[in-house]
Amino acid sequence: MEQRIAVVVSTVLGVFLLAVFVLAARSAGGAGTAEEITAGAARWRRRALWGLTILFVPTIAYSLTRMPYPVAGQTAAVTVLATGHQWAWSIAPDTVPAGTLVEIRVTGADVNHGFGIYDASGRLVTQAQAMPGYTNVIRYTFPSPGMYRILCLEYCGLGHHTMASQLVVTAER
């Protein structure tokens, strides 16, 4: 879902901006007075400012309600401890139920790693950094049972690309 939003927003706004630049480039050979253009530019600058304000304020406000950080009062049915080592994950337990809030406590034993959870279709569903000296808490409800892959998402040295593991998600209890 989030990936789709990112692609659609980037494509629509990117194509729009590109079109504006192409139109300006194609008009460059024409003639216009600097005063006339300057007045027009000031008008467009004001419009752009208002347009972005109207776009950004609700977007920021809404998206801040969707932050992945744990909130007080939530109780997870299962707690998983995940530790990144150069270059392997230790995950216990490695089986969790679907449809129930799961807490994954992520840390790094040596250097920074990234704990990325991929669903069966290869789509990244959530992640947190695995840092030495800190525990980052992911609270996530797996929507469906299956094999979820864990890939390292922070460069951690020669074996970075080999740091893969898995989490088995079973049917709801």
Place this chain on the structure above:
Amino acid sequence: MTISDTSDHRARELDTAYAPPAASVGGQGVVTTYTAITAVVLALLMLFGLAMRASQAGVISLPPNRFYQLLTAHGIGMVAISGLGGAAVMWYFLSRYVPLSRGILLANLACFLAGVVLVLGAVFLGGFAAAWTFLFPLPAHSLGVWGTGATAAYLTGVLLVGVGFLLLYLDTGRGIIRTYGSLGKALGWPQAFGGSSAASPPPTVVASTVVTIINIPAIAIGAVILAISLINALAPEFRVNALLAKNLTYFFGHVFINSTIYMSVIGVYEILPTFTGRPWKSTRPFLIAWTATMLMVLAVYPHHLFMDYANPRWASVLGQIVSYTSGLPVLGVTAVATLANVYRSGMKWSVTSALLFVSIAGWSVGVIPAIVDGTIAINRVMHNTLWVPGHFHMYLLLGVAAMQFGFMYFLTAAKGAADGVVDRAALWAYMAAGAAFSIVFLAAGAMSVPRRWAVHEASWMGLDRLGAAFALVTVAAVLVFVVTFLRRVRTVGA
């Protein structure tokens, strides 16, 4: 658009009502040297990038240790060379308004070259491969892949490069204060906020002042984390908080790489008006925008740490809000002014003007996926995927690098060199392939392909092959730019 192809056209392009202040005398040869080094190193580092994409695509086979060495050299090299190229643009034009020291310019180059020798030795002889971010405590934790000597050489090399830039910014600050009385006056604060009707400082001075103000603390913070990492490598019992270290690294890195845009865009402010005949003015919105960006760029770096849940929540919220707003003031006024500068100006296109115009388009478009990724809820599934190199290649390759290639063409065109058919073909190839190369990265990021992986899975390799093909065309175009510049410098000078 059409690109003019005769020297007659070129003469008419430059024969406009607007002419920038005369160039200052000393230091122009050093600027040419800076620019030539930038050209060669950019091409070399792009070849490294091509090799990495080709290896991920399975077209060639790089051993993982070699891949990560190239990754490290490509990353730190691009940050540093973008800084050097940007410094050349800034110095060239700022020296027309304020007195600058040629000796300091040379000292920066000496520090840069010494630092580069150490970094290259650390990477390719010592095997150092902790990426440009050298996230603490990775430099000292290679599991035997590289040694303490390589770590020390790398960190000392980067430190030396930083010392050179620090000297340069102290000198630009000195020159600006000497001419304008204070940094606030050079930012145009009396005109922006005090109701003064005196002439505003020119755009070059405003942008240079902002770069000077933001980069001095950035380099100082960078020196702190470099020193910490160096001591940790030599005396492992000395450790610091990994989260603090990450904050220091990204503050330094984010501010410095942004400043490469702000230095290079000075070329657009100064050169584009020579084609359109419309001088770039320091209007009140322009002055306010630069001050706003100066403040916000210092506060935006927490967006690199959204997935560090332990970082203070307020810092992440601030990081998202400022991500949406930080780049926009300067980009907004620059983009609108660029469009207005060109629109119905009667100008004829050349490779110089086209590269500068494209650089603002690349910067503008590239910022969109960056802002999208600066949204915490989306960053959760995009952070450290190939979406990230997708957006930054768009505004660095088609933004900063295009500004610097445009400056190269300007330097020699001013001495009478004319664009040829190969230059124009390279321009189109660079625009098309550079954009496609960046878009392929974005597409791979949307497919959740992780970043900085030496070996890719088979299902990712289709996009990798496309990326490698577009990278090949981009590098070929850049080689044309670089060879043209070096050949012109030899024949007509710069």
